[in-house]
Amino acid sequence: MKMFNVVLRESNKISDKVFDEFQGRADNNEFELHDGVIIGLFEDLIAKINSLKVLIDAKCYDSHDIISRSIFEAHVYLKYILSQDTKERGSAYAKSAKLSEFKLYDKLIEESKVGKDLRESLGMSIDDLKNGDLSVSDEAHRSEVTNDYLNLLNTSSAKTLWYNADGKTGSFEQLCIKQGLRNEYEILYRIFSRDVHSNNALSRLKISNNMVQVGNFNIDPKLNTNMSAIFLVESSRSVMEYYKLKQPLRSFNTMLKINHLI
Incomplete structure (x- = not known):
């Protein structure tokens, strides 16, 4: 959880740094529609990761895979938007x-x-x-x-x-593949999703001594936190690079090195 908590703490500061950058600009560039989308998606990503943290701290694992997928979606959208155009x-x-x-x-x-x-x-x-x-x-x-x-x-x-935009990306899966995130998609949408789909219902039933108990699909919560932390690191860097926040980016990378996270 160390990586998860440190990255979450530092990423919470980034949106304010973006706003400070706009206010301090001499060129009077306005905060435009796409800027609102970037910050909105980034803040949504952080909020969802905070929700995941609350669930894991409370040892409530039943829905953290669903939240992990929504975290991934926000990361994919940010990656696509910030990569070009x-x-x-x-x-x-x-x-x-x-x-x-x-x-x-x-x-x-x-x-x-x-x-x-x-x-x-x-x-x-x-x-x-x-x-x-x-x-x-x-x-x-x-x-x-x-x-x-x-x-x-x-x-x-x-x-x-x-x-x-290219007329060849007809699904979220195809978008993930084009963003180089095929493996992450497979893990979150093929493996994790088995826990919430009805066709996996029988695998969650434990029958013994005429008793029926409902169990959970056995996935280590560390996998969720580690993947979410990686998504947040990548998205944080992309946002800072796009807005040319050179000093905050250097500080962010230094923080990761100090904490032996990269």
Whole structure:
């Protein structure tokens, strides 16, 4: 856990350093949409790793594999966005999220059983929804977001995945492979996922003396913490390199060496 805790502590400081860098710039560069995506994903990565730490400290292992996959997803997205064409890729991610909001809104206001059930679950009426965030129902805004998304990906379909800029990346698995993360994908989505899929249910049952007990898929939590720490180290370095935080990056690498983590 040493590597895990040290990296988490140091990475928590990075977003503030990015904001300080923007405030201190003489060129008055504005904090743009893609910057918000980068910091948002990075903070989400840290928050999820904090959640994993809480679960492991409490010796609650039932859902840490699920959290590990969400940590991996945030890392993959950051790696993809920061590797090249960062402004365009970050903007595509943001526009995709907005399109998902539109779809959810449309589903919520549907005059259908599904729409009604969703509204009842939320305790909201159609009027409540329509009087909320007006941007999701504004046709001009929706059209602008959609057109921006299509132009960013050079596609005619809004169903195109935001990371499929080359027209050859049709799944998250393919994205991982192209980012050089095939092994990590296999571990987290093939091995770990067996613990939560129904086809592994029987392997979790322990039957003896007419007693049935439910057990857990036996994966050492150290594997989760070690992989998460590696993802956080790589993402932290990538963020600092992108924003040219040379001194913080040197300090970060020195900290890792002092603690014998690299």
